[in-house]
Amino acid sequence: MMVNDRPHVVIVGAGFGGLYAARALKYEDVRVTVVDRRNHHLFQPLLYQVATAGLSSSDIAYPIRAVLSRQQNARVCMAEVVAIDVAAHKVILQDGKIEYDYLLLAPGGRHSYFGHPEWEAYAPGLKSVEDALEIRSRILMAFERAESEVDETRRQALLTFVIVGGGPTGVELAGAIAEIACMALVHDFRRINPQDARIILVEAGPRILPAFPEVLSNKAEAVLRELHVEVRTNSVVTMIRSGDVMIGDQSILAETVLWAAGITVSPLAQTLGVPLDREGRVLVESDLSIPGHPEILVVGDLAAFVDHDGVLLPGLAPVAIQQGRHAAQNIARRCKGQLPEPFHYVDRGILAAIGRGAAVARIGPIKISGFLAWVAWVFIHIFFLIGFRNRFIVLFEWAWAYITLQRSARLITGETGKNASDSFSR
Amino acid sequence: MMVNDRPHVVIVGAGFGGLYAARALKYEDVRVTVVDRRNHHLFQPLLYQVATAGLSSSDIAYPIRAVLSRQQNARVCMAEVVAIDVAAHKVILQDGKIEYDYLLLAPGGRHSYFGHPEWEAYAPGLKSVEDALEIRSRILMAFERAESEVDETRRQALLTFVIVGGGPTGVELAGAIAEIACMALVHDFRRINPQDARIILVEAGPRILPAFPEVLSNKAEAVLRELHVEVRTNSVVTMIRSGDVMIGDQSILAETVLWAAGITVSPLAQTLGVPLDREGRVLVESDLSIPGHPEILVVGDLAAFVDHDGVLLPGLAPVAIQQGRHAAQNIARRCKGQLPEPFHYVDRGILAAIGRGAAVARIGPIKISGFLAWVAWVFIHIFFLIGFRNRFIVLFEWAWAYITLQRSARLITGETGKNASDSFSR
Numbered sequence: 052m053m054v055n056d057r058p059h060v061v062i063v064g065a066g067f068g069g070l071y072a073a074r075a076l077k078y079e080d081v082r083v084t085v086v087d088r089r090n091h092h093l094f095q096p097l098l099y100q101v102a103t104a105g106l107s108s109s110d111i112a113y114p115i116r117a118v119l120s121r122q123q124n125a126r127v128c129m130a131e132v133v134a135i136d137v138a139a140h141k142v143i144l145q146d147g148k149i150e151y152d153y154l155l156l157a158p159g160g161r162h163s164y165f166g167h168p169e170w171e172a173y174a175p176g177l178k179s180v181e182d183a184l185e186i187r188s189r190i191l192m193a194f195e196r197a198e199s200e201v202d203e204t205r206r207q208a209l210l211t212f213v214i215v216g217g218g219p220t221g222v223e224l225a226g227a228i229a230e231i232a233c234m235a236l237v238h239d240f241r242r243i244n245p246q247d248a249r250i251i252l253v254e255a256g257p258r259i260l261p262a263f264p265e266v267l268s269n270k271a272e273a274v275l276r277e278l279h280v281e282v283r284t285n286s287v288v289t290m291i292r293s294g295d296v297m298i299g300d301q302s303i304l305a306e307t308v309l310w311a312a313g314i315t316v317s318p319l320a321q322t323l324g325v326p327l328d329r330e331g332r333v334l335v336e337s338d339l340s341i342p343g344h345p346e347i348l349v350v351g352d353l354a355a356f357v358d359h360d361g362v363l364l365p366g367l368a369p370v371a372i373q374q375g376r377h378a379a380q381n382i383a384r385r386c387k388g389q390l391p392e393p394f395h396y397v398d399r400g401i402l403a404a405i406g407r408g409a410a411v412a413r414i415g416p417i418k419i420s421g422f423l424a425w426v427a428w429v430f431i432h433i434f435f436l437i438g439f440r441n442r443f444i445v446l447f448e449w450a451w452a453y454i455t456l457q458r459s460a461r462l463i464t465g466e467t468g469k470n471a472s473d474s475f476s477r
Numbered sequence: 478m479m480v481n482d483r484p485h486v487v488i489v490g491a492g493f494g495g496l497y498a499a500r501a502l503k504y505e506d507v508r509v510t511v512v513d514r515r516n517h518h519l520f521q522p523l524l525y526q527v528a529t530a531g532l533s534s535s536d537i538a539y540p541i542r543a544v545l546s547r548q549q550n551a552r553v554c555m556a557e558v559v560a561i562d563v564a565a566h567k568v569i570l571q572d573g574k575i576e577y578d579y580l581l582l583a584p585g586g587r588h589s590y591f592g593h594p595e596w597e598a599y600a601p602g603l604k605s606v607e608d609a610l611e612i613r614s615r616i617l618m619a620f621e622r623a624e625s626e627v628d629e630t631r632r633q634a635l636l637t638f639v640i641v642g643g644g645p646t647g648v649e650l651a652g653a654i655a656e657i658a659c660m661a662l663v664h665d666f667r668r669i670n671p672q673d674a675r676i677i678l679v680e681a682g683p684r685i686l687p688a689f690p691e692v693l694s695n696k697a698e699a700v701l702r703e704l705h706v707e708v709r710t711n712s713v714v715t716m717i718r719s720g721d722v723m724i725g726d727q728s729i730l731a732e733t734v735l736w737a738a739g740i741t742v743s744p745l746a747q748t749l750g751v752p753l754d755r756e757g758r759v760l761v762e763s764d765l766s767i768p769g770h771p772e773i774l775v776v777g778d779l780a781a782f783v784d785h786d787g788v789l790l791p792g793l794a795p796v797a798i799q800q801g802r803h804a805a806q807n808i809a810r811r812c813k814g815q816l817p818e819p820f821h822y823v824d825r826g827i828l829a830a831i832g833r834g835a836a837v838a839r840i841g842p843i844k845i846s847g848f849l850a851w852v853a854w855v856f857i858h859i860f861f862l863i864g865f866r867n868r869f870i871v872l873f874e875w876a877w878a879y880i881t882l883q884r885s886a887r888l889i890t891g892e893t894g895k896n897a898s899d900s901f902s903r
Contacts, residue, residue: 089889090617090621090887090888090889091887091888091889107533107534107535107536107886108533108888108890109533109885109886109887109888110533112888114665114887114888116662116665116666117665117883117887120664120665121664126667127665128624128625129621129624129625129889130625147625180888180890181890181891184890191516195516195555198554198555199554199555199556199573236542238546238547239540239542239543239546239553240542241552242552440874440877440881440883440885443873444870444873447869447870447873448866451866455866457543457866459535459866460533460535461516461517461535461540461543462516462517462534462535462538462540462606463515463516463517463555464534464606464607464610465607465891
């Protein structure tokens with residue numbers, strides 16, 4: 052069915068950038084191969100809800116093959132990409148190679164521990180389904196262990212949650228943990244009062260949600276304080292070890308530390324032989340290609356793109372989606388002998404949920420907060436989810452949680468669960 | 478709130494037996510402690526649907542604390558029980574002890590590999606959420622690996638699925654895998670045809686579903702054959718190793734082998750100092766207590782109970798539920814100075830789903846099969862699920878799957894997912 056003389060477009064990564072690029076090529080006369088090491092596209096903006104037991108992972112994940120099953124010019128390859136051979140036009144897999152005519156790189160990023168990789172074991176970050184389930188188990192396990200802990204100091208450490216990073220993910224995690232403690236678990240324990248949980252949100256900068264207008268940062272901070280979250284701005288985490296975290300020079304005994312700070316990008320960039328910025332991102336041209344190689348385009352977290360107003364675009368889903376589509380169109384243009392066009396980001400706004408019925412949003416130039424912003428947040432997220440089934444279930448889960456105050460996926464599974472009794476015997 | 482002179486009933490295990498026992502004690506003047514090493518009750522009859530990507534684990538699991546949150550005389554302890562000190566009336570935990578006045582043992586079972594524990598690595602069984610997610614990843618990964626396999630023999634081995642054990646779980650797994658191959662995945666691959674999958678159900682006895690009337694066994698076998706499942710009765714698995722399984726003296730190259738045969742019970746029984754049957758089950762008295770210790774009662778998989786008609790009760794949910802309730806009532810009777818009553822199982826029937834719109838059921842004396850049996854199966858399972866939310870979601874998922882032929886939880890996660898590329902490089 053596939054004619055081999057059609058240009059072969061290889062897309063690395065099936066996140067927002069890669070998947071929207073693949074779909075944008077549906078009616079073009081090209082062959083598309085999407086390579087990802089996972090079999091599913093993950094709706095990352097809602098991953099914090101899986102980590103806080105509000106949603107199941109399958110509600111926000113969708114098989115890449117199912118997304119592209121009816122797109123006859125596309126095929127999917129589940130494999131790990133280890134390098135790009137720019138000279139030979141080849142993507143090097145762990146056990147094979149794929150030749151390309153055009154390459155679209157959208158591999159996304161992971162968390163950066165700012166030169167302290169040893170912190171990762173004590174302060175997991177949130178990028179994959181496994182991360183989310185691990186964090187979910189840790190949060191729920193902390194309450195379980197506190198219930199059977201007789202020592203008061205250790206019980207308080209078990210009920211102390213430190214979230215590092217005051218961006219949207221950190222704010223959403225802090226708000227959701229506060230809700231778990233004050234609502235979902237409130238009748239479930241006999242010895243501890245889950246409301247005694249201490250939740251600390253640490254932000255190095257002067258305010259949380261730095262990408263938002265200042266008035267919304269202040270609003271978000273006020274809502275978090277109402278939920279009894281301690282918001283610490285201008286505070287830097289200087290050390291993390293088992294059961295203990297240093298904020299500046301103050302030690303806080305906390306069994307659960309979550310990492311929602313900086314991201315680092317795929318090491319693939321280093322194999323391209325082009326200049327990278329300090330964070331390892333590729334300094335792309337205005338058409339999203341890399342210097343000297345118009346056939347290679349980079350989008351999403353891996354691309355350092357400075358927009359016409361001189362601002363570096365943030366690592367957000369809308370940026371990746373628009374870049375993915377634009378890069379696909381530029382490839383299509385080149386295939387037809389046309390010139391590529393420069394990319395411009397259309398900033399429609401930014402949102403973050405804080406808790407039940409509370410969010411902050413800038414939609415275009417309009418700043419809103421509270422219930423209205425939360426409704427906007429709900430429907431925008433539902434709209435961008437893939438598939439009717441996921442939309443329906445997530446909407447039902449949110450309505451159900453809103454009414455009952457319960458969280459539907461309170462499962463402790465995996466190693467944390469299996470070793471329940473080991474943790475008890477610490 | 479709890480008065481310490483009320484009798485203390487300790488329940489080990491929050492499966493069907495333990496949880497229904499705890500709830501039956503709600504209005505009794507006792508203190509109840511439920512001990513389980515997991516934080517959730519698992520609706521085991523639907524676990525095969527999690528393993529075959531039809532449901533999410535949170536749809537069939539419910540936090541034990543949430544079930545008992547409003548039951549003021551009950552508390553929950555998440556801990557691993559390692560032994561029973563019968564003389565001292567104590568449950569020995571991995572790091573502690575709980576004294577009891579009455580003990581209700583309902584720890585359930587695991588799979589038995591008939592003296593071949595080394596088979597477990599190649600042929601996982603289905604008892605926990607982790608088991609189900611591991612099996613799900615293996616099934617989906619087999620198709621992924623087949624898609625990128627160039628060697629014809631190895632590709633066929635990757636598309637060969639052997640299910641050992643022709644009871645309800647084996648039949649349901651075989652039917653669901655056939656549906657995945659013939660329906661859910663049918664448009665998703667470009668090189669392989671998922672319908673080429675070979676699914677073999679192996680049963681040592683003369684017919685599948687041996688606990689069902691023979692006419693229903695035959696019906697189930699016919700439906701499986703229509704789904705292109707090879708049913709091999711009177712066949713014994715004699716060896717399992719990586720990529721290879723021996724049925725009798727015939728070797729079959731199969732990358733995915735699933736274990737749905739015999740179960741073995743908790744080693745806790747051995748610490749009771751009472752006679753056990755060949756499978757390690759406790760030979761309980763007619764009132765479900767153990768010989769010489771009227772304060773210890775055993776229910777569910779761990780109890781070897783011979784009913785008045787001389788038949789050993791099978792390890793099914795309805796048996797555990799009825800025994801759990803009856804044991805709780807006997808404890809309540811003893812607390813009031815009354816005599817315990819003998820247990821009698823009320824056999825309302827038995828059901829097994831085979832595939833989309835197909836099931837077999839004996840309801841009382843009535844034998845039905847086909848669509849009507851499937852509708853009965855659906856509503857009986859929905860009825861016994863805990864919580865409105867789970868019932869609603871599961872019913873929606875089934876309706877959705879019935880209409881679209883899709884399976885909603887096609888996620889490859891965990892180690893199998895992480896090592897995707899390792900498997901490729903075998």
